[in-house]
Amino acid sequence: MTREQRMTAKSSQNATGALQSSGGFHRFNIYDAQSHLLEDFDGDNFYSTFSVTFDADVNGIGFNEYANVYAELYVSQEGGPWLHYYSTEVFSIAGSTSYDDYRVLTTLQSGYQTAHYDVLIDLYEVGFSEPVASLSSNDVNTLYALPLESRDRDPLYVETYPETYIEVEAGGSLSWWGLVALMCMLMSGRSRPMAR
Template identity: 55%
Template structure:
């Protein structure tokens, strides 16, 4: 009987242990996944700049950042199934992703076209005849960090500027291009955060840099992030040039966090006032204390 009870107890312990293990296996991943599944949201704006002179200057950056933050609050993020870089590259090759609309080229770009006496039709004709036969490169890139509200050294707004070049058959040969921008958290996978509008580059000109200002609105943990830029020629599904933190120091280890983590907590100081209410016992204690002091003073005078 004793042996049977011991065996039954052992089986009960094993069953309970197995149940706890199953609960742990089913509950723990859900808790962890809750943080992982927080959707990433970044709102960006890009513009053409002349070299490194015009861009998002310190004077107007606050206005631009406030616009981005307002847009982030109003923005309803749609589910993007092509988040990872390899997925997006394959999607372009298979026709599941297409180039941005050429009509997105803004007035600033049209002015630049007119300045060099090349219109949009000429750009299209030049690039269509050169698909796969011209070389592209991203010559350089640099970054700037803005807005660290809690002053912990991690910022929720940053900009990336880069200079793309095309090596064709003529001087200042034009090409319509756009860029896919990716972030990698502490050596992790490259995750897409922005696709630029189509813009035109001219040969190896230094006056056709492009800058992207980004506010990380949600889901980006406090950490160091690398940046990668994939350059595409408009209408061509393959990556024509790439630049990442491996080649450019300006894209390496940016101290970033999303806006929902960059919060200043105000310390509230509470002053405690202690009020002692005296009853009859307190008053008698005070009288006895005073009487004792006078009695002690009288004794001291007699001694002297």
């Protein structure tokens, strides 16, 4: 589902969301976001597993503001439409602390072509249908042009080696039995006293 379709659906479901707010005036922002590329099984530098970590903040009239929020995450393939790929659970944020980072670990199972994808995060306060903050590849480079592909396009790469047959031949005419006989002769020669 595209971002526009999700926002339209939220608006129609929650027309009275403002009445369910946690109270007070809040100002939200997503302070920072990081992405990490994690699994590339076929070694082509396009990853099927990645993570996005973001730090959402809330500020208001009070000193220690807090809010219950959730996020919707989207990807856009090389400038295409924003396609929804994950909705977080409701989580709490407090003021401008960095201790409330939220990490989303994703494995794209199927349906994602090998391409570069941008990421968009929409933050919602519980009870409201409109995003209270957004952050995308337009704001930070860490969400820009991630080399991704779905797992069905990222098979496990197993390096194979051609079968090799090696034959070793050694020269010489001394066998193990010959070596044992030679050792016995040397030992028996040493044990005899020498005649004068």
